[in-house]
Amino acid sequence: MEDMKRRSLILVAAAFGFAMLFAAVVIAGTTVEDVITFEPITGEGKYQDRTVTFSHKKHNEEYNIGCGECHHDENGKALTDLKVGDDVQKCIECHSKPGEVATDEKMKWRKERVSRKDQQKMSLEYHAEALHENCIECHKDYNKKNKTKDAPQACTQCHTE
Ligand code: HEC
Ligand code: HEC
Ligand code: HEC
Ligand code: HEC
Incomplete structure (x- = not known):
């Protein structure tokens, strides 16, 4: 009888341990805000006083865009x-x-006759270029396909306030 009790106590403790471990794993995964606000990161150039608001949840769920x-x-x-x-x-x-990419950098690439493909690759090393390509290219395609202007393409439609 004592033995049974001890065993079930151990079982309960083990189950609790597993539950905690599971919770820890779930919490350790990356969570994402429904709406992500991008702050400018360079501290210079255009729109330093503006943020970009990106509705992560809406893009995923309403616009049905896969990860x-x-x-x-x-x-x-x-x-x-x-x-x-x-x-x-x-x-x-x-x-x-x-x-x-800074304008002088682009000029330099042109002067050195860097191929278009390499320029594209080197541009993508820049955060804003990668984001612009991802966000704006899809918006352009979407607007063209659907004959609409609902997906923002103009600078100040994204760099709002
Ligand atoms: C339309 C584009 C887009 C789609 C679709 C999308 N994401 Fe994201 N996601 C982003 C962007 C942009 C960020 C911000 C990344 C950054 O801050 O560098 C982000 C951030 C995240 C983050 C937070 C990362 C961090 O460390 O802050 C997670 C987690 C995430 N996404 C998961 C997903 C999952 C899972 C899916 C599919 C169910 C998905 N995303 C679909 C664009 C997208
Ligand atoms: C783990 C590294 C890694 C992360 C994180 C990453 N990228 Fe990339 N990305 C790459 C690599 C590598 C390429 C291919 C570059 C090449 O072809 O020269 C690429 C290519 C791209 C391209 C051009 C090709 C295409 O798919 O259209 C865009 C745009 C882009 N990334 C945007 C993003 C955005 C936006 C995020 C965040 C949501 C992101 N990347 C996160 C490594 C990464
Ligand atoms: C794969 C396609 C795709 C990508 C990538 C994408 N979007 Fe969109 N975006 C859409 C579509 C579709 C709409 C909705 C148009 C409509 O209202 O019908 C939209 C709408 C928007 C809107 C206006 C409505 C809203 O949801 O707030 C903003 C702002 C926006 N996107 C910002 C971004 C930003 C910033 C990024 C890059 C981090 C991005 N999008 C990446 C497809 C995309
Ligand atoms: C679809 C949305 C969208 C459009 C349209 C857009 N941008 Fe952006 N832009 C972003 C996102 C997202 C970032 C990355 C977050 C950041 O760095 O602030 C960014 C970053 C930047 C940065 C870097 C800011 C910094 O200091 O880090 C500059 C400069 C910029 N954009 C200028 C422009 C100009 C100029 C236009 C118009 C020709 C434009 N953007 C159009 C979404 C957009």
């Missing part, structure tokens, strides 16, 4: 199997140069 349209791995391969709660890296971890 892989925006999130990819270290080789640029779309993370189509991503699930809510999975760890996700911020864009800046890979597109790590702040802001856009």
Whole structure:
């Protein structure tokens, strides 16, 4: 009888331990805000006094856009199997140069006759270039396809206040 009690106590303790471990794993996953606010990061150039508001939840649920349209791995391969709660890296971890490509830098590339493909690759190292390409290219395609202007393409429609 005593033995039974002790055993069930151990079982309860083990179950509790597992529950805590599970909770810890769930909490450790990356959570995402429904609405993400991007602050300018360079401290210079255009729109330093403005933020960009991105409705993550709406893009996902209302506009029905899969995770892989925006999130990819270290080789640029779309993370189509991503699930809510999975760890996700911020864009800046890979597109790590702040802001856009400076005009002199672009001029230099042209002068050195860097190929278009390499220019594109080097541009993508910049955070704002990667985001602009991701956000604006989709918006352009969407507007064209649907003969609308609902997806913002103009600077101040995203860099609002
Ligand atoms: C339309 C584009 C888009 C779609 C679709 C999308 N995301 Fe995101 N997600 C982003 C952007 C942009 C960020 C902000 C990244 C940053 O701050 O560098 C982000 C941030 C996140 C973060 C927070 C990362 C952090 O450390 O702050 C998580 C988690 C996440 N997304 C998961 C998902 C999952 C899961 C899906 C699919 C169910 C998904 N996302 C769909 C664009 C998207
Ligand atoms: C783990 C590293 C990593 C993270 C995190 C990452 N990227 Fe990338 N991204 C890459 C690589 C590698 C490429 C391919 C670059 C090339 O082809 O030169 C790429 C390519 C791109 C491209 C061009 C190709 C395409 O898919 O259209 C865009 C736009 C882009 N990333 C935007 C983003 C955005 C927005 C985020 C955050 C939501 C993000 N990336 C997060 C590594 C990353
Ligand atoms: C794969 C396609 C896709 C990508 C990538 C994408 N969007 Fe959108 N976006 C849409 C669509 C579709 C709409 C909705 C148009 C409508 O109202 O019918 C939209 C609407 C918006 C709107 C206005 C309505 C709202 O939801 O607030 C803003 C602002 C916006 N997007 C910002 C962004 C930003 C910032 C990014 C990049 C971080 C981004 N989008 C990436 C497809 C996309
Ligand atoms: C679809 C939304 C969208 C549109 C349209 C857009 N941007 Fe952006 N822009 C962003 C996002 C998202 C970022 C990255 C967050 C950040 O750095 O503030 C960004 C970053 C920037 C930055 C870097 C700010 C910094 O200091 O880090 C500059 C400069 C910029 N954009 C200028 C422009 C200009 C100029 C236009 C018009 C030709 C434009 N953007 C159009 C969404 C947009």
